[in-house]
Amino acid sequence: MLTPARRIFTLLLCQLLLCWLETYLISKISLIGKVGIATVHHEYALLRSFWKTFALLSVLQVSLIITLYVLGKRSSKKITNLVSTVLLVAGLLGLLFTFLDFLHTYSHRLLKERFHLGFYIFWLSWMCSCLFFLFSDKIMLLFSKDTPPFPVDPEAPISTPQPAPNQPPASYTPPAKE
Numbered sequence: 001m002l003t004p005a006r007r008i009f010t011l012l013l014c015q016l017l018l019c020w021l022e023t024y025l026i027s028k029i030s031l032i033g034k035v036g037i038a039t040v041h042h043e044y045a046l047l048r049s050f051w052k053t054f055a056l057l058s059v060l061q062v063s064l065i066i067t068l069y070v071l072g073k074r075s076s077k078k079i080t081n082l083v084s085t086v087l088l089v090a091g092l093l094g095l096l097f098t099f100l101d102f103l104h105t106y107s108h109r110l111l112k113e114r115f116h117l118g119f120y121i122f123w124l125s126w127m128c129s130c131l132f133f134l135f136s137d138k139i140m141l142l143f144s145k146d147t148p149p150f151p152v153d154p155e156a157p158i159s160t161p162q163p164a165p166n167q168p169p170a171s172y173t174p175p176a177k178e
Helices: 004-027 031-039 042-048 050-074 077-104 113-143
Strands: none
Touching (some): 031 042, 042 050, 050 077
């Protein structure tokens, strides 16, 4: 099983690969979209540059992971789960509003499906990061070799092992034959 540092590194690596995929799909904007950004919507000029889009998406994903990691180290599990859940809901709402925007805004519909898919993958990877921090400790407990298969009560008295069925106890001595 991977150590916690390797799991975080693996998560970061996967998120950066997904950011590359998202950026690639976003860069496949339609010709009408490119013309619209160049002439009318200058605020979206960032999306025309591959490396700027990749940097923006990567910074957002890495900052989410670092925030949840630091929060998990410095606060209780209850607070970490609460923040992860709130960010998960925010990602779900972001996905929903992005979908509705692409569905109902005519100029955004002209940007084509690949462009839309890049943003959908961004929100899905956001939610995966939140789910990672919500469930990673529970998964690790299931596969840990150090934890017993059942909860141990430290207050419970220690019992002696019982003999196997159909076996006499260890202190049993058979009666002498006469």
